[in-house]
Amino acid sequence: MTRVSQLATLTPIRCGVGGHASRGRSESSVSRFTFDCPECSAEVDVDDDIRAEILDNGCVLCRAQVGPSAFSRIGSNTMQ
16 A cells, blocks of 8 residues: 555645654654645645655646645645
């Protein structure tokens, strides 16, 4: 099972909660992003690893291909 399919089955959409554990990295070293699909409006908080999976494989719900502009860094006003 890929990380994207794990995200689709385990993380509720617009949960407002962090989602994933740090996977062995310290909490402060994990970059967090909010993903906002331009096609289906799915919104979910993700880490670097899941962000990379979504960029490679598309939205976890509608499979639309997305670019970096679909992500905003949590705690920042800039898009990533």
